[in-house]
Structures are given as C-alpha cells and as structure tokens.
Amino acid sequence: VDQGFDMIIAHGFNYQEAVFEVAAESPDVNFAWAGAINRTAENVADYDQPFYEPSYLVGILAGHMSESGSLGGLYGFDIPACHAMGEAMLAGAQTVNPDATLTITGVGDWQDVPAAKEAGLAQVDTAGVDFWIGCGEGPTFGSIEAAKEVGGYATGYVGDMSALGPDVVLSSIVWNMSPIFETMAAQTVDGSFDGPYYQFGVADGALDIVINPALADSIPAEAMATVEEARAAIIEGSLEVPFVPQ
Numbered sequence: 001v002d003q004g005f006d007m008i009i010a011h012g013f014n015y016q017e018a019v020f021e022v023a024a025e026s027p028d029v030n031f032a033w034a035g036a037i038n039r040t041a042e043n044v045a046d047y048d049q050p051f052y053e054p055s056y057l058v059g060i061l062a063g064h065m066s067e068s069g070s071l072g073g074l075y076g077f078d079i080p081a082c083h084a085m086g087e088a089m090l091a092g093a094q095t096v097n098p099d100a101t102l103t104i105t106g107v108g109d110w111q112d113v114p115a116a117k118e119a120g121l122a123q124v125d126t127a128g129v130d131f132w133i134g135c136g137e138g139p140t141f142g143s144i145e146a147a148k149e150v151g152g153y154a155t156g157y158v159g160d161m162s163a164l165g166p167d168v169v170l171s172s173i174v175w176n177m178s179p180i181f182e183t184m185a186a187q188t189v190d191g192s193f194d195g196p197y198y199q200f201g202v203a204d205g206a207l208d209i210v211i212n213p214a215l216a217d218s219i220p221a222e223a224m225a226t227v228e229e230a231r232a233a234i235i236e237g238s239l240e241v242p243f244v245p246q
Contacts, residue, residue: 001026007188009181010034013079014110019044030188032198036081040195047180047198049081051157052088053234054173054202054209055133056241057227058155059092061171062100062131064223065153066093069100072129074120074143076110076136080245087244089133092230096223103127107139116142117149124150131170133157144169162212170219171209179206203235 001008001022010019010033019033023044032045040046062071071093073086086104093100103126105119116139123129123146130152134140140157147154147168154165156172179200187193200206208231211219233239 001029006030007032007184009184012110013077013081030184030193032184036079038197040197042195043193045184045193045196045198048200049175050084050199050201050207050243051081051135051173051175052084052243053241054207055085055088056092056234057209057230058133058171058173059089059094059100060096060227060230061219061223062089062153063093063096064220065170065218066097066100066131068128068130069093069097070128070130071100071102072120072123072127072132072143073102073104074116074123074132074134074139075104075106076139077108078104078106078246082135084243084245085133085135088241091242096226101127103129107136107142109138110136111138113138113141113145116140117145118142120146121149124152156210160210162210162214166212166214169212170215171211174208174210176206176208179204201234202231203237 007030012034015033019031023031027043030043035046036049038046075082086102090102103123107116107119120143132143133155134143134157144154144165153170154168156169158175160172162169180198
C-alpha cells in the first residue's frame with residue numbers, strides 16, 4: 001500500500017485476517033485473497049480454488065490404477081478447498097471402483113515435507129493407501145516421497161510435478177491463474193471491482209490435469225477415454241462435480 005499499488009493479491013488462506021484489516025485501513029486499494037469461501041468486502045475479493053473439479057479426473061485414474069482401492073488425502077489443513085479435493089477424487093474413483101475408500105490427514109503445516117511423508121506412510125500402515133492427492137506444497141511433496149517409498153502413486157499440485165517423481169507422479173493438477181488475475185486487473189482499472197468472488201474452473205481453462213509422460217503407457221486406454229469424456233462433460237456443463245467442503 002505504501003508503495004502505491006492499486007491491487008494487492010494475498011495468495012494464501014492464512015492471509016485472511018491480515019487482508020481484511022489492511023483493506024479496512026486502505027479503502028482506495030483493491031485486495032484479493034485465496035479463501036475459496038466467498039468472504040469479501042467492498043475492496044476485497046475472494047477467489048475460488050475449485051481443485052475439486054480436476055480432482056474428480058484424478059479419481060478416475062485412481063479407480064483404475066490403485067491396487068488396494070484405498071486412497072489418501074494429505075492436506076496442510078482440512079479447509080474446504082482441500083476437503084473438497086479428496087471427496088471429488090473419491091467420487092471419481094468410485095465410478096470405476098465402487099468399493100474405493102479415502103483416508104485423510106491434516107498435517108497441520110503447509111510446508112513440513114517430512115511430517116507429511118510420515119503422515120502418508122501412516123496411512124499406508126493403517127489403511128493400505130497406495131494413491132495420494134495433496135493440498136499444499138509440503139503435503140504434496142510429502143505424498144510424493146511416501147509414494148516413492150512404498151511404490152504407490154501421487155498427484156502433483158498446482159503445477160506439473162512429474163519431474164519430482166517420474167516413477168510415482170501419475171498426473172498433476174495444473175492451475176492457470178491468468179483468467180483470474182486478468183479479470184482482477186481489468187476491474188481495478190475500469191472501476192467495476194466491488195467485492196467480487198471469482199470462480200474459474202475447468203470450463204474456464206483455469207484448471208486441468210496433465211499426465212506424466214513417463215507413466216502414460218501404464219494407464220489403460222479405457223481410463224484415459226473416461227477422463228477425456230468427463231473433462232468434456234464438465235466443460236459443457238452436463239457433469240457437475242460434487243463440492244463437499246466438510
């Protein structure tokens with residue numbers, strides 16, 4: 001604010017209270033935070049994190065590729081955006097394997113990779129988990145390390161993480177934030193910014209999954225065909241992925 005910026009983006013759920021405090025003191029500056037809970041103010045936008053949409057596609061892969069049918073979710077904290085990811089993955093998996101189950105763990109930290117890995121290995125011991133999805137950098141890195149140790153599969157988060165685990169990262173959720181940032185900037189410039197809640201998902205080109213090329217041949221053609229069909233259905237609106245925040 002002191003440097004004269006007109007739009008300030010706080011990209012993290014943990015910035016919540018600080019954003020609203022500073023925004024109240026700076027009514028001429030626009031802010032946005034990554035809450036995904038539709039909490040806004042006149043000069044504060046919230047933006048959705050509908051990772052649950054591509055997580056459904058990950059679940060279809062998991063339904064085909066998990067030998068145990070036991071899936072794991074590792075989250076920094078069990079906040080709505082994270083919780084919905086795991087539930088959507090489970091829903092996708094159950095279209096293939098109705099007996100698929102989900103075990104979730106809130107690690108309690110967004111960055112602690114060793115703690116996340118241990119949580120993942122604990123899920124192996126207690127539930128036989130062999131396919132993970134992570135929410136947050138630390139939990140995702142931890143799930144990749146756990147998958148390496150037990151020979152399971154992990155899912156990249158926000159960007160393509162294939163290089164971090166060529167033998168275990170089957171797919172990655174990728175987040176293209178350009179549509180969100182471009183809209184924020186345009187509304188700030190033209191004065192139409194008024195506490196919006198931005199929602200950009202698969203249909204908007206903001207979220208999708210990418211397949212690890214090194215593991216592509218291990219995925220059954222039927223699985224990929226089903227993923228493509230589900231993606232198309234989400235885009236055209238005939239498939240609404242369930243949002244289960246808690």
